[in-house]
Amino acid sequence: MRVASGFLASAVGVTAAWLPEVITRDVAIIGGGASGAYAAVKLKEDFNKTIVLVEKANRLGGHINTYEDSKTGNWYDFGVQTWNDYGPATAFFERMGVPVSTPGRAVLVSRYADFTTGATVNFMPPANADRVAALSRFLNATAPYEQYFLPGYWNWPARDSIPEDLLLPFSDFVDKYDIRDAVHQVFQVTGMGVGDMSEALTLYVLGAFGPPMMRAFLGQGASFTPDTRRNIALYEAIQARLGADVLLSTVVTASVRTSLGHVLYTKTADGKARIIVARKLLMAIEPIAANMAPFSLDLTEQSVLSRFKFSTVQAGLVAHPSLPINGTVINTPAASAPNNYLALPKPDFVVRFDYMGGSDLFRVMVVGAGAVTAERARDMVRQDLARLMGAGTLPAVTANPAAAAELEFRAWVNHGAMHMHASADELREGFIQKLYALQGRRGTWWTGGAFSVQFQSILWAYDDVLLPKMLA
Ligand SMILES: Cc1cc2nc3c(=O)[nH]c(=O)nc-3n(C[C@H](O)[C@H](O)[C@H](O)COP(=O)(O)OP(=O)(O)OC[C@H]3O[C@@H](n4cnc5c(N)ncnc54)[C@H](O)[C@@H]3O)c2cc1C
Incomplete structure (x- = not known):
């Protein structure tokens, strides 16, 4: 860390004291919610990678509110x-x-x-x-499709083979399978x-x-x-485990992203700047325009993510x-x-x-x-x-x-x-295939609800599939 900082300092002819700290890691993870915090533990402890986890809030855990x-x-x-x-x-x-x-x-x-x-x-x-009978019918009707979207869209069918049931407005699906009593x-x-x-596509209701x-x-x-009924306890334990590899109250303000590696300029809420140099980048935040602004998306990334x-x-x-x-x-x-x-x-x-x-x-x-x-x-x-x-x-x-x-x-x-979510037409035009083609592009990998569904434990299972691909 200090070596890199010293090198940068001598390259520009100023003393290291004037430069931000430089953190060099195998993987930088952006977002310490369900998917990012889990990935950080796995990468560090199971795959022996050096990591840094950048989290905007002053704690890990995302949607946990205790x-x-x-x-x-x-x-x-x-x-x-x-x-x-x-x-x-x-x-x-x-x-x-x-x-x-x-x-x-x-x-x-x-x-x-x-x-x-x-x-x-x-x-x-x-x-x-x-209600129970309708829920059973709902499960029987949807279990065959589970492989396509859980724990992620890894086995999503080809454009012309997407089951029409998944693209039905949910109210039509409800009537088709007689499951009103479950609604x-x-x-x-x-x-x-x-x-x-009732208007959402069945695929996305099944995501919820x-x-x-x-x-x-x-x-x-x-x-x-948790036994204590304090849900934040899990993320407190993760935070204790990751220690100084977590940068809380920190956001990326600008970046240079390439397939060879990344330079991320970060700032804490109280104005402290740091530079992260990482071989790979794992995005674990919602890929909406406001979140993506510092990550200099290229036209391909923009054209896919802006559909959401x-x-x-x-x-x-x-x-x-x-x-x-x-x-x-x-x-x-x-x-x-x-x-x-x-x-x-x-x-x-x-x-x-x-x-x-x-x-x-x-x-x-x-x-x-x-x-x-x-x-x-x-x-x-x-x-x-x-x-x-x-x-x-x-x-x-x-x-x-x-x-x-x-x-x-x-x-x-x-x-x-x-x-x-995307529209039925966009799904038929290969939206999921285009979304997943972003995996690994420009040395960047994607996790979180947008690439899977909105459940903590399913996102962890999704990470378990993603991380070996990312490190292959
Ligand atoms: C009210 C509510 C109740 C829920 N109940 C359940 C439930 O009972 N069970 C369940 O399994 N799921 C539940 N969920 C859903 C679940 O919490 C989400 O599916 C899951 O947290 C999504 O994980 P994620 O990693 O995609 O995003 P998040 O968990 O949202 O994590 C994203 C993280 O990134 C941080 N961040 C955002 N922008 C930036 C940035 N620019 N730079 C750095 N960090 C950033 C955020 O602060 C956050 O910590 C609930 C959600 C809500 C809102």
């Missing part, structure tokens, strides 16, 4: 909830020294209301036996993240709620969290005396009454208010069809709560008409772009 309630001392996870026991998940937790177990599910009393009016909706969820659960668990779920999730809900697969559209997800913890302890208030369009399960909220929308237990905290999520500011998302939550109180669905706890302004936001995180 909040400590100062009133009770309890921990609440309002980002990632659980890990599916998929691929390397169990072994990885064990290796990181983080014991896991299956958390109990709180039973909440559901209220259904159309958040656009605040009015109660006489919605009847399917009977449990009907409510699919949407409420994770499907809402894709935005307009795929066969591994179906198996978990059918009792054929496990899911777990995305939805956005925000999540937070709120408190308000009108919200029902032990309850969940679910955004349910009036048209869904009593059992029109495909009448779902259209983005941008507030998903629901969920009581978190043991406190006065409620988890709330907002889904957008594109970029939504955190301020606008919080306004949507305030306005929806005001409508729920105005319509009498929730008690108006104060005579003050501005009661909604009293809604307390204890925590809020804008998770930004997620569920990257």
Whole structure:
């Protein structure tokens, strides 16, 4: 490190003290969320590579949000909830020294209301036996396709062999396979993240709620969290393991990328500059234009990555005396009454208010069809709560008409772009093939949700396929 710095210094005739530190590594990884942090551990410990992990936030873990309630001392996870026991998940937790177990599910009393009016909706969820039967049919219909997109698109079929089922709008797929009774659960668990779920392509709904999730809900697969119920514990363990190889609060500001190696100019939040010289680059951030700006994409990279559209997800913890302890208030369009399960909220929308237990905290999520500011998302939550109180669905706890302004936001995180997707026509024109042709181009490899699906343990399995290819 110092040698390289000294060499650069003498080359330009100034003293090393004036130059940024130069870090030389086999692999630079950008993004310390699920896919990047896992890859960093594997590259360093299993493949004996020198690595540096560049993370914008002041901690690893991406979508993990573990909040400590100062009133009770309890921990609440309002980002990632659980890990599916998929691929390397169990072994990885064990290796990181983080014991896991299956958390109990709180039973909440559901209220259904159309958040656009605040009015109660006489919605009847399917009977449990009907839901389970529909979920089984869903699994039977989709399991044959799993090989094409899990844990990544490594076996994606040729352009003219893509199963038409995967390119159907989800509502058509639902009717074709008679799985309406599964839709409510699919949407409420994770499907809402894709935005307009009934119009989304089935392929992308399966990316949000795929066969591994179906198996978990059918009792054929496990899911777990750390015993401590502090999901951040996993990433704290990874951080401790990687030590000084992690650069927190750091972003790349400019780069020179070639098939022979990369020079990355980085800056910390407090202005400290460093230069990374790396043989290979692993991108583990969402490949949206704003994130890609410092990486000087060439025309091929731009033409592929610019095709992506995305939805956005925000999540937070709120408190308000009108919200029902032990309850969940679910955004349910009036048209869904009593059992029109495909009448779902259209983005941008507030998903629901969920009581978190043991406190006065409620988890709330907002889904957008594109970029939504955190301020606008919080306004949507305030306005929806005001409508729920105005319509009498929730008690108006104060005579003050501005009661909604009293809604307390204890925590809020804008998770930004997620569920990257392309159109059916683009998929038929070979979008996935073009996307995967980027692997290894200009010495750059790609991981993360855009190249796989939005689940932590599936991304780890995806990394397990990617890394040997990257090092071959
Ligand atoms: C509310 C919510 C709940 C979820 N619940 C679950 C769940 O229960 N189970 C599950 O398996 N999955 C869940 N997910 C999805 C899961 O978290 C994601 O699929 C997964 O984290 C994606 O991993 P990734 O590596 O692609 O990106 P991320 O985990 O988002 O990691 C990207 C990392 O890169 C950093 N970064 C961004 N830009 C830059 C930059 N320019 N330079 C440096 N670093 C940068 C970010 O800070 C972040 O740490 C949930 C997601 C959300 C939003």
